[in-house]
Amino acid sequence: MDKYKIFFLIGLFGFLQINFSNAQIHDYSLKMGPQINGLLTATEFYESKGYKGSYLARWLFRFELGKAFQLELGAGYGSYAGLDFDRAYYRTEIIPADLRLILNLAQSDSWNPYLYAGAGVLNYKVTKMPVSISPKEVKDKELNYIFPGGLGFEIALSDGFLLDISGGVNYSLTDNLNYYKMGEPYDAYYSGALGFLFVIGGGAGDKDYDGLTNREEKELGTDPNNPDTDGDGLSDGEEIQTFKTNPLNPDTDNDGLKDGEEVKKHKTNPLKADTDGDGLRDGEEINTYRTDPLKGDTDGDGLKDGEELNNYKTDPLKVDTDGDGLKDGDEVNVYKTNPLQVDTDSDGLKDGEEVTQYRTDPLNSDTDGGTVNDGKEIANKTNPLEPADDVPKIEQELKAEFNVPIILEGIVFATNSAEITPASEDILMLAFNTLDRHPEIEVSIQGHTDNVGKRDYNMKLSKRRADAVKIWLVNKGIDPARISTIGYGPDKPIASNDTPEGRQKNRRIEFMRIK
Incomplete structure (x- = not known):
């Protein structure tokens, strides 16, 4: 041939x-x-x-x-x-x-x-x-x-x-x-x-070995000499053939993360700005809030991360933002309490204590409607679910005469302190009843001590104790303008300070009508 x-x-x-x-x-x-x-x-x-x-x-x-x-x-x-x-x-x-x-x-x-x-x-x-x-x-x-x-x-x-x-x-x-x-x-x-x-190696070739032919790259506008035209960590071929992302845009879904980071590192969807649908973009979750872009509720409190940040201002990384013993989601969806306020009704009890321990209403400061708030009832060891025990059993009042001091026997303070102990409740209620039933009366609360210790200290202590009694009465509803206070320290003894019994009598609170 x-x-x-x-x-x-x-x-x-x-x-x-x-x-x-x-x-x-x-x-x-x-x-x-x-x-x-x-x-x-x-x-x-x-x-x-x-x-x-x-x-x-x-x-x-x-x-x-x-x-x-x-x-x-x-x-x-x-x-x-x-x-x-x-x-x-x-x-x-x-x-x-x-x-x-x-x-x-x-x-x-x-x-x-x-x-x-x-x-x-x-x-x-x-x-x-x-x-x-x-x-x-x-x-x-x-x-x-x-x-x-x-x-x-x-x-x-x-x-x-x-x-x-x-x-x-x-x-x-x-x-x-x-x-x-x-x-x-x-x-x-x-x-x-x-x-x-x-x-x-022409149109059918692949110069940069990115999985796309030179002809395809020319049609797409990608660089046939650069396997990753947009520098997002994915080859142009992977973007087109596998992930369907844009090889000319490093962040196809504009969520703040490069397509390669989404696919290889975070496992998020590079075509969806909010992979878990929680109301936050994937980039915000990773770079700003440190929440999980694959989990709608990062802390598992019953609220989506976006709801916590945008609606309720709670912490999406903390189940109980205010530390009251209730999850943020329970506060918002079940109990309607404020997830940013430990004691929603300001009754002195945490919302979680009211719900889980005392069964009181965290939205009502006086659950039983008996005139004493739940926190005070717990402190007084009364039942916050029983209104009858809110009314004091002592209905008597003091017989107050002008300028005649009445010793409030039974008021007990903590040692070297102006803190009134619960044992003082009965005698204080007598003073309260008097002022409550006779709004025309004005009184002077006078504090006295024995002569043990320095006079200056005892003067201040007696004044603080008189003020403590006034505060107790004001908290019960008495107008503070009707009550004045003074501390005499050891200056007006009514017994000898030479014996324990005498010193006990000298440590007293007197109630005197001045109008």
């Missing part, structure tokens, strides 16, 4: 494997393939018009040199034949190898007209001598030089396959190709070529 038939069959086989469509002509790594040239010889015998079938089968490689140029390296085998002046047949075997510079005339991905010029070597051997006798000495074989030039077209047939059509002239520096030598001009040949080129 002739060598040119082998080249032809290789090209035909490749041609039959492809589907015709637009392809990538530019932006490739390598083009290569067979080329069949029909030759028209240019020798001294042109006057005889004795042309015979001449051909050249080449294999070529093309490399991109930017957008405007390509470099072609090719070599082949051919037959250079014709008729001499005597109409006798001659034939020369030619083996050229050349390097060509190609100038692209278009930037289309479908077709590319071009000009080319180059230089190379030509090995020839005359295998059939002409009959016409050369007037000069001639060689039947040698290695010489050749200079090709011409124009052509590349036409895209598929993503990886091109049809190449070209024509040109190939001028040698020998006059021996037809074994007939007269001198300049030297022998040459015209060529018309048809080639089939395979494209490697």
Whole structure:
């Protein structure tokens, strides 16, 4: 089988494997393939018009040199034949190898007209001598030089396959190709070529190994030389094919996290700004509030993180923001208490104590409506759920006369303190009943001590104890303007301070009507 038939069959086989469509002509790594040239010889015998079938089968490689140029390296085998002046047949075997510079005339991905010029070597051997006798000495074989030039077209047939059509002239520096030598001009040949080129690393290639072809990257606007165009930690191919994110936007859902961080680190959805649907963007949860972007209620208190921050101002990382013993969600949804206030009804009991311990109403300071608030009932050891025990059993009152002091016997203070103990309740209620039933009365509360200790200290202590009694009565509802206080210290004893009994009598609170 002739060598040119082998080249032809290789090209035909490749041609039959492809589907015709637009392809990538530019932006490739390598083009290569067979080329069949029909030759028209240019020798001294042109006057005889004795042309015979001449051909050249080449294999070529093309490399991109930017957008405007390509470099072609090719070599082949051919037959250079014709008729001499005597109409006798001659034939020369030619083996050229050349390097060509190609100038692209278009930037289309479908077709590319071009000009080319180059230089190379030509090995020839005359295998059939002409009959016409050369007037000069001639060689039947040698290695010489050749200079090709011409124009052509590349036409895209598929993503990886091109049809190449070209024509040109190939001028040698020998006059021996037809074994007939007269001198300049030297022998040459015209060529018309048809080639089939395979494209490697072009539109079907993936320069940056990101999973997208160069053509796909061009259509998307991504950088074919950068596997992660937007720098978000995901390759462009992963973004398009796997996660459906935008390879040109590092934060597709604009939640404050890069797509790569969402996928690889936080496991959040890069297409959803609020993965857990709690009312906070994933970026806010991670970077600002430190909540879990995969959990709608990070602290498990029954409120979504967004509700805590935006509606109730509670702490999404703390189950019980105010520390009252109730979860924030229970306060908001069940008991309707204030999750930011320990004691919603200000009765002296924490909301959690009221709900879980005393069964009182955390929204009502006096659950049983008996006039004493829940906290005071607990302190007084009465039942905050029983209104009857709110009314004091002591209904008597003091018989107050003008300027006649009444000793409030039974008032007990903590040692060296003005703190009234619960044991003082009964006698104080007598004073209260008197003032409550006789709003016209004004009184002076007078504090006294024994002579133990420094006088200055005892003066201050007696005044503080008188003030403590006033405060107790005011808290019960007596107008503070009706009560004055004074501390006499050890200055007005009613018994001798020489005995314990006498000193006990001198430590007293007196109640005196002054109006």
